[in-house]
Amino acid sequence: KQEVTQIPAALSVPEGENLVLNCSFTDSAIYNLQWFRQDPGKGLTSLLLIQSSQREQTSGRLNASLDKSSGRSTLYIAASQPGDSATYLCARGSQGNLIFGKGTKLSVKP
Amino acid sequence: DTAVSQTPKYLVTQMGNDKSIKCEQNLGHDTMYWYKQDSKKFLKIMFSYNNKELIINETVPNRFSPKSPDKAHLNLHINSLELGDSAVYFCASSQGRQYSGTQYFGPGTRLLVL
Numbered sequence: 001k002q003e004v005t006q007i008p009a010a011l012s013v014p015e016g017e018n019l020v021l022n023c024s025f026t027d028s029a030i031y032n033l034q035w036f037r038q039d040p041g042k043g044l045t046s047l048l049l050i051q052s053s054q055r056e057q058t059s060g061r062l063n064a065s066l067d068k069s070s071g072r073s074t075l076y077i078a079a080s081q082p083g084d085s086a087t088y089l090c091a092r093g094s095q096g097n098l099i100f101g102k103g104t105k106l107s108v109k110p
Numbered sequence: 111d112t113a114v115s116q117t118p119k120y121l122v123t124q125m126g127n128d129k130s131i132k133c134e135q136n137l138g139h140d141t142m143y144w145y146k147q148d149s150k151k152f153l154k155i156m157f158s159y160n161n162k163e164l165i166i167n168e169t170v171p172n173r174f175s176p177k178s179p180d181k182a183h184l185n186l187h188i189n190s191l192e193l194g195d196s197a198v199y200f201c202a203s204s205q206g207r208q209y210s211g212t213q214y215f216g217p218g219t220r221l222l223v224l
Contacts, residue, residue: 036215042218043114043200044153046213048210049212089153095208098151098209100154100214103151
């Protein structure tokens with residue numbers, strides 16, 4: 001069964017901390033691994049897309065890594081800010097499907 | 111300009127009714143999608159479609175049907191609405207074949223079936 005698991009389900013940190021969100025998936029035959037952000041009552045915003053041939057992608061304070069052999073991806077957020085508070089979802093893309101994890105709800109306290 | 115738009119934003123209707131949700135993208139993308147996010151916030155693909163292929167998630171009831179009048183639009187028709195259809199429905203689009211590129215999401219349509 002193809003599954004995507006995100007740990008932790010919720011995370012609360014003080015402003016300025018560096019943090020790591022984890023995503024694990026079964027079946028290494030992936031096309032890509034995507035990270036999204038969802039604010040309450042809003043749609044999803046794509047943050048980073050890592051193709052299966054890549055090991056990491058960076059955008060500003062965000063860095064996402066992909067290890068297909070272990071079935072893991074991490075999203076690293078540097079110097080967290082209150083505006084980073086949202087739910088972060090990872091999704092595993094493969095032929096004919098995109099499977100989402102249940103997300104990590106992040107709260108960054110000022 | 112909004113990249114992916116959906117209408118309506120909110121939809122409240124009675125059980126048994128038939129309704130449609132519209133989606134338009136102005137990004138020139140090849141592929142469009144419909145997702146359902148349930149009350150537990152779990153997001154699940156319903157359909158992906160480009161001009162060559164429709165991929166249907168096998169768990170989606172046949173009361174749900176996508177209609178694409180052109181490349182920029184993918185509407186969702188729902189027949190005989192049931193209470194369990196209450197959810198937020200998201201449209202998305204991407205360039206290239208299904209699931210190969212970055213997906214851009216619409217703001218969602220909140221459907222409540224009474």
